[in-house]
Amino acid sequence: MRFNIRPLFHFRAIFTAVLTFACVYSPIGVAKAQAQTTYYVSPNGSDYNNGSANSPWQTPQHSSSVAQPGDTVVFMDGTYNLSAGGGTGDWFIRTGGTADHNVTYVAQHKWGAKLVGHGSGDGTTVIGMAGGYTIVKDFDITGPNANGFNLSTNGTAASYNQAVGNYIHDMVTPCDANSGAGITTGSGGNNYAGVGHESAIGNLIVNLVAAGGCPGGHQASGIAMMLPNGVVANNIVINCGDAIEAWHAATNTVFYGNVVLNSGRGLSMGAGDAPGNITNNNSLVENNIIVNGSAPAIIETGGTGTNNVYKNNLVYGGNTSIQLSNGLKATGTIVANPMFANNTGTASGDYHLQSNSPARGAGLAWAGVATDFDGNARPQSGTTDIGAYVSSTSNTTPTATITASPSSLSYGGGSSTISWNTTNATSAKLNGSAVGPNSSMSVTPMATTTYTLEATSASGETTTKATTVTVSASGPVSAGITASPTSVVSGNPTTLTWSSQNAATGSLNGSAVPVNGSQVVRPTTTTTYRFTATDSSGKADWGQVTVNVTAASSGPVAAGAIANPSSISQGQSSVITWTTRNATSASLNGSAVPLNGSLTVKPTSTTTYRLTATGANGTTDWGSTTVTVK
Numbered sequence: 001m002r003f004n005i006r007p008l009f010h011f012r013a014i015f016t017a018v019l020t021f022a023c024v025y026s027p028i029g030v031a032k033a034q035a036q037t038t039y040y041v042s043p044n045g046s047d048y049n050n051g052s053a054n055s056p057w058q059t060p061q062h063s064s065s066v067a068q069p070g071d072t073v074v075f076m077d078g079t080y081n082l083s084a085g086g087g088t089g090d091w092f093i094r095t096g097g098t099a100d101h102n103v104t105y106v107a108q109h110k111w112g113a114k115l116v117g118h119g120s121g122d123g124t125t126v127i128g129m130a131g132g133y134t135i136v137k138d139f140d141i142t143g144p145n146a147n148g149f150n151l152s153t154n155g156t157a158a159s160y161n162q163a164v165g166n167y168i169h170d171m172v173t174p175c176d177a178n179s180g181a182g183i184t185t186g187s188g189g190n191n192y193a194g195v196g197h198e199s200a201i202g203n204l205i206v207n208l209v210a211a212g213g214c215p216g217g218h219q220a221s222g223i224a225m226m227l228p229n230g231v232v233a234n235n236i237v238i239n240c241g242d243a244i245e246a247w248h249a250a251t252n253t254v255f256y257g258n259v260v261l262n263s264g265r266g267l268s269m270g271a272g273d274a275p276g277n278i279t280n281n282n283s284l285v286e287n288n289i290i291v292n293g294s295a296p297a298i299i300e301t302g303g304t305g306t307n308n309v310y311k312n313n314l315v316y317g318g319n320t321s322i323q324l325s326n327g328l329k330a331t332g333t334i335v336a337n338p339m340f341a342n343n344t345g346t347a348s349g350d351y352h353l354q355s356n357s358p359a360r361g362a363g364l365a366w367a368g369v370a371t372d373f374d375g376n377a378r379p380q381s382g383t384t385d386i387g388a389y390v391s392s393t394s395n396t397t398p399t400a401t402i403t404a405s406p407s408s409l410s411y412g413g414g415s416s417t418i419s420w421n422t423t424n425a426t427s428a429k430l431n432g433s434a435v436g437p438n439s440s441m442s443v444t445p446m447a448t449t450t451y452t453l454e455a456t457s458a459s460g461e462t463t464t465k466a467t468t469v470t471v472s473a474s475g476p477v478s479a480g481i482t483a484s485p486t487s488v489v490s491g492n493p494t495t496l497t498w499s500s501q502n503a504a505t506g507s508l509n510g511s512a513v514p515v516n517g518s519q520v521v522r523p524t525t526t527t528t529y530r531f532t533a534t535d536s537s538g539k540a541d542w543g544q545v546t547v548n549v550t551a552a553s554s555g556p557v558a559a560g561a562i563a564n565p566s567s568i569s570q571g572q573s574s575v576i577t578w579t580t581r582n583a584t585s586a587s588l589n590g591s592a593v594p595l596n597g598s599l600t601v602k603p604t605s606t607t608t609y610r611l612t613a614t615g616a617n618g619t620t621d622w623g624s625t626t627v628t629v630k
Contacts (some may be wrong), residue, residue, distance in 0.1 A: 266290035578596065
């Protein structure tokens, strides 16, 4: 990715001080934040509240207008839909902290607070920053914007900002001269002067691609460092056009302990374009894993110096080439399968290292990164693992405990909380379903049930523990029913869905049905559907729903369909949109569909889609559209 953005201000002399590794970088972990006041934000709050846990604010924008150096703002779980804010950010953080007192914005539970941007087009970003010494941590971030974070949106104060532990995903960036990135720094002009020291630590960045694949154009980046003294460590980047890159005014940059999967270029170190005359020098690329890239795994581009260091990286699958300038050579490179615990190539994978991984113990510690992706301490000297995780060397056998509270219920359907904790476990399952290694959940068993926890370590060792919730009786019978939709044209379908608790038998308008189920009906007049549930002792409960029926429209039947786009390349998709008039039913290529609607298709060969509309008297009309596959 290359950002060739028009300057927002006149250029100033850029900060180009060149320092050695030892004095440029300070240890990076969960950065310091000497909290003075803790505020809270909730999707259900109000900006007229006082910001306490019991009276939270509602919007991120309001919280950043109040927060002062040293403050922490905690975002409660839920979705925060942001209004489009243009190039500065849908959430624009204008001010920041100080060298001794960061401002911290953090999700109460990791990835539980979801920020959804609504900007679109070149330069837009979900979160933009103009102040410095600000930490944004543990959010789920997505939207149609070009960028997830811009740690230095504009101005000369935006230094020492950090994106830590965030999940940034599923963004389609523009196919133009700039594209976009999950995390970026700087956006042209004066913004490259006197700012730097930004960090991206322990983020998961998944599925950032340029619109239409952008063949021959600028690809989306997972992380794009555009300023001096940037640190990119412990990140996992999956399916991005260019995974991690340095460009524009970048120098003295560190890429350490990252995992890159299924992307274009893996790690790209360089400088170029505005502000110009920058040489990326004294940079370090160490302990990274790059797997299944379609372009060089590690590459230098643009202006680079002779003091850059590339050592102890692992490359495997796809394009494993390393292309450096100025006669530089990478040292300690491993070309082998990293042996991840579960390499799905997606966000659901487990990228810890198995005990027999060639990356175990094959890297060198660097004192600039204090923790790994999980927050576990990293060695500050000697050998360590390559990649985003540090494996336990003293104890790989997991332990587990699990409890139920209460452990006995008087009737089925009552609630109990299952809580569990593990040590040395990288994954866990509860009754066969994946769960976090340390968590809890509410259950409502209908009968006595045993809950079995299986904890697994990075080396594959397992430990199993169980707890039982005893249910004494079944409890009262209950019943309910819904219809979707609740209003139809005569003869058109609606789906009835019913459920019950503690029932032995069920009936729908007098006919026997399962105690839980669904059924498609086509009423011709307004009809009330009554579901009755009866328990083994003869006690009953019921629920009912009414479906309103309207008469079919008069006049001739008409149908039409259109594809957008009508011509695609192999693997791309098109949207089929159709409309009807005076119809009571419709089908698309023989399958029933709503009277008006749309459908995303991905044909592998040129395909014609035919819409047939049928009126109340049986007359029909049809329309068709063709998607050409090149």
